[in-house]
Amino acid sequence: MMMEEKISRVFDNGKMSGVTWQVDGIKIGHSISKFKELTSFDASSKADVVRMHFGMRGDYMFSYKQLNSTFDLIGGHHNIMYSRDFDMTVSNKTLELETFGIQFPTETFIQFTQNATDALKRFAENIVQGKSAILSKNWGAIDSQMQQVLSQIIHCKFSDELKSLFLLSKSIELLVLCADSIDLSDSKKEVFIKSKTDKEKIIAVRDLINERVHCPPNLTEISRHVGLNEFKLKKGFKETFNNTVFGYLTDQRLNLARQYLLDTQRTAAEISTELGYATPQHFNNAFKKKFGMTPFSVRNNP
Template identity: 60%
Template sequence: MENKQEIIYENGRMTATRWDCDGIKMGHAISQFATGVSHTASSPTDVVRLHFGLKGDYRFVYKQLNQSFDLIGSHHNIMYSKGFDIIVENKTPEIETFGVQFPKDLFIQYTQNANEPLKQFAEDILSEKNVILSQQWVPIDLPTQNVIQQIIHCPYTGDLQKLFLLSKSIELLVLSADAYQTLLQRKSTFIRSQIDKEKIIAVRDLLNERLQSPPNLSEIARMVGLNEYKLKRGFKEIFDTTVFGYLAEQRMQLAYTYLRDTEKTAAEVSVDLGFATPQYFNNAFKKRFGITPFFVRNNP
């Protein structure tokens, strides 16, 4: 069900983890190549693909769609084609991606009575059209990011792992469809330039790297070269949460992981993540998850 491997290329390497759950395949890959290097990927399978770009900038040409895309970190889309041939050019040294592949018949079963965008997408598939859900790639919001991380760090094995991964693959499909519906309904876009979008994504990456000692808002704005107003409004637009809402959620998720997967006590986790007091951490944790840190620590 789970397969990990490292592939060495002439100009780089890729570490990959793949899961197979009753025909639904998921994969997480971190690729490290020299910038400007092109490499190919292909598959003969007739499947629907959910693609999530988690980190890094790249360009790819999709033969079956006769289209090319210039993408920056944090984006997702849904694609279908009979066979799959792309050429990828790295713009940054490291690229991190995640994907889900649904068998065509199963995807249609799930979506033919869903919301309007997915219903139309399913109809195009039934007509054997090569199709992409959205010409505008959708930013990865916090709920979607958390589900992907839950899959990557799945704590279960055996049949329980299989059930967990199946449920999460469907959850990602729902979140992807909902995000596209929200994009269609958005009346205006505040962040319009690619440079500004890259800066907002850099803010997210900075927060992920500094969860234990996060900079304040003015420091973040100075570090990425945005004024605070554009930073706050742009972050909310792209990630559907505030800067500090994102930071609080990520710190809670990290705290949960520490308590579940390490020998750290709740008090130690509280100190590591910079909470004012263990009691404050306990209250915040219980409000977020409905259980105490002590319960997680003693029921991994």
Template identity: 70%
Template sequence: MEEKLERIIDNSIIRSTIWTFDEIKMGHAISSAEVGSTFSTGQQNSDVVRLHFGLKGDYVFTYKQLNKTYDLIGGHHNIMFSKDFDIVVQNKTAEVETFGVQFPRAVFVNFTQNATDALKRFAEAIMNDKSIMLSENWGSIDSPIQQVIQQVINCNYSGDLKKLFMLSKCIELLVLCAESYDLANKKDPFIKSKADKEKIIAVRDLINDRVTDPPNLSQISRLVGLNEYKLKRGFKETFNNTVFGYLAEQRLHLAHQYLRDTKKTAAEISYELGYATPQHFNNAFKKKFGLTPFSVRNNP
């Protein structure tokens, strides 16, 4: 079931889409409010495990059941559990975009009780009714996580096929989050300050906004105020990809979307996205997706 909602909570307007299947919920929300405004929400006896993804915007997130406050910037994720769920959010930007998955506790435990050590410890804690986050350090939304979320938001399937697709994507997000947590905890972070982390997030947003006309590294460096060495190493650490590797992936996923949703030819898409020749685009596309652009256009 898919449901579109618009709510006004404490002068914040929240527009959301909710998908429900097999007692699992996924949701995408965009909230608009004055900078510095707050809104609160609470759920009693919800008994669900939450995957939370902050896609865009900065906010302060106070979680009553954990007695903790997190100062978050766009591009983060974590997994959390508490029987009740009382939060207060203060917007630091006029718009905040989030995505979430809710697993019933028993379903989550069934998926994770024999998974990674971190997930097994988390599953044991929630079975004992402990309010907990998977990690005190919020993970970064890298390209694979971002692409799965976009696939859900832009899904064109219907009926039982859509239900199967959504189920596969929520499990994929769980796996990617757990993998991100394991990678992040194996090394001492290079980017330590919040200010530098915000600049790395700004680099990602800049690339996303200018996929068809990207600036070069020296231009990006000047725009965000980071030297090229810190920019390249910090971006690789945060998103598990180089700046231009990330750009290449974004171009190819945008090309895939164009082939599905527009009548643009492969040659037109190739030119628009900055490939040297249609053949170069064709080769890169096939290497990424295992299909030619022609196959996608004729078998969406």
């Protein structure tokens, strides 16, 4: 049985609103926090669960008592953490934060990961022993594939048992994507983007593309906007998101197009024009290449 609940919290200098879903003991949540000024607040829980965390938008820092660690994070990151309970202090560095999380019961998580990657196996061993742990000291970047799954969950139109099945499958999909991304992050060397300032600039590139999917800037404009030369911009973006700037833009356009097809009555021709495709046929071909079906098929078989 699936349960859905609207949530809210008032801070001294802001408020949070969101929604949680619970299915088969797994709790999924999405929230947006808006602040009047930069501030700090405490968060705690006694739940014995594994927490998969996604910072979708905004910059913040948090100190996690049970991990004896402080993390200084820029929007678009993810990791998996465990402690029997948690106490943390969060300091926002932007006035709006968007986060997403999945809490797996420990037994469920261990069942899912007992034959998984070496990193997940080591992480699960810590859980069995009751030790606080984080999957990796390197936080993974949220790529276009993860963004698509997150969007599918947040905007899910199914109800009852179908929604329950959908949320369960998508939570497992995110676990797989998260583990694979962090494996990649741990194994690769940062050649082009080494400083925190440059990392922030690459995140700003991604955010600019997301904001202007309908009228995307060219590389020269992006370069001037974030203060990186085009060579470092292209190489750094690929290093961070495992995709080219153009490839990422294409993915975001098509993900948005799919959402329009499911949520609105706009025709495929109208959507293709709005998203800047030269012709409806060009849009149709690109859509079919990414999703394996035509725009018409998506609308009639969501």
